[in-house]
Amino acid sequence: MNQENDIFEVESLPLSDLAEALRSTLPFAGTPIEHLHAIGNVDRIRAKAGTVLLQPGDDRRFYCVVLEGELRVEQIEHDGSRTVLNSASAGEGLGETPLLIGKTVSTAAVIAVRDTVFLRFTEEDFWNLMACCPGARKVILANMAQRLQAYQVEALHREKLVSLGILAAGLMHELHNPGSAAKRAASQLRQNLLRLQEISLRFSDEPKSHEQMNCMRGLLEQTIKTCAAPAMSSVEQMDAEESMAQFLEAAGVESAYRIAPALVAVGFKQPELECAKTAFPPRSFSDALNWLEALVSSVSLVCTIEESLTRVSDLVMAVKKFAYDDRSGAQALDVHDSIQSTLTILGHKLRMKNISVQKNFAAGPSTLRARGSSLSQVWTNLIDNAVDASPGAAAIEISSWNEPGVLAVSITDHGPGIPPDVLPHIFEPFFTTKPQGSGTGLGLEIVNRIVAQKFAGSIQVDSVPGKTSFIVRLPLETPTATAPPALASSL
Secondary structure (H helix, E strand, C coil): CEEECCCEEEEEEEHHHHHHHHCCCCCCCCCCHHHHCCCCEEEEEEECCCCEEECCCCCCCEEEEEEECEEEEEEECCCCCEEEEEEEECCCEECHHHHHHCCCCCCCEEEECCCEEEEEEEHHHHHHHHHHCHHHHHHHHHHHHHHHHHHHHHHHHHHHHHHHHHHHHHHHHHHHHHHHHHHHHHHHHHHHHHHHHHHHHHHCCCCCCHHHHHHHHHHHHHHHCCCCCCCCCHHHHHHHHHHHHHHHHHCCCCCHHHHHHHHHHCCCCHHHHHHHHHHCCHHHHHHHHHHHHHHHHHHHHHHHHHHHHHHHHHHHHHHHHHCCCCCCCCEEEEHHHHHHHHHHHCHHHHHHCCCEEEEEECCCCCEEEECHHHHHHHHHHHHHHHHHHCCCCCEEEEEEEEECCEEEEEEEECCCCCCCCCHHHCCCCCCCCCCCCCCCCCHHHHHHHHHHHHCCCEEEEEEECCEEEEEEEEECCCCCCCCCCCCCCCC
């Protein structure tokens, strides 16, 4: 017996001496000891509760069978928190997955949950075991399949939560602007209503002629028919406001320079106000124009509130499309609409870096049978990565086109590019080039899995310094999904 690194006790024993203990474990329950002739000694290890048996980055690989206690595999996150990937209690095996898939370095920690005794098989002994023992091989492969399936479900769920967290932060930014605009407009509208009431009471003291009523009716109809006049250049607008203010001031209208911009904004021109100037005496004309401006301003504020609430509604619908329940059946989904919803939610991030988006949607048809959130998650990860890679005030291009039986979408940024030595690894789980705490290393792996498994599609990556393109190809008629490929995992 010896101490390994003074952390746990290791005792090397002939496998035949452990036959009785092995019969109580799942991998060896029905295996005669003579079937294990290719295996000599194995290590029996005693570890106290809390002992870390394997660290992330460790290149040691082994298979173990727990005799007493419990071992747990934990993924250490960027924020220091831990996620339990899998565990093994007395009678269960652990560690087959990285051996079977060729994982050379551990990405997680293996910890003794409580005082634990387990047998450790070297990599060579593990492969001898797989070759000479059909019963153990069957159990080991079944355990691997179960753990991979659980890992896939957990990884997809976790990445979706990360994506939703990014979108939720963006949504707060997006909702703040229309919410604040609606609040300001409502406050100003209250003041306008008080002004309207005051002017209306004063205005109603004198009876109105038929000519005056017809003039005001015409002005009123023009006021409520639109929220704003056709757009003008800044110079044109300044000239129009200055000319309107001079006209009103010459006519003796109170607050001429204050009300002129509102009248110009809704499209009034001087000739359209001549009827009021002719029909009303100077004092009444001033009241009529101030009443008209208060009404114009109120209509404009109502339009602002309507536009703000429409913006809020659009944002909510965009998030709803992203977070659509995957348990519902597949429905027709327009890819262009899905991309636009994603851009709507990520709008704050684009504005923060002053990044423009150039869309070239040439595909037709662009509709697939899909579940609501899966495709949105693809666009969210790819566009978010493109934004992170882009320098400030740059442009991102999003294009679509049709190939025979396929809808293709490319997302291109003009960042530094992906180094050639990094490119082969970008779809590996937990691989990231972002600073610590800025990425999970799961985004592109999840994207690749969604495209390949849910849509039977593919992703092509072309990258040179100054230009990186991710090209997603999706069959317009998605075939039946095939079995999911194996994913890299730790013990």
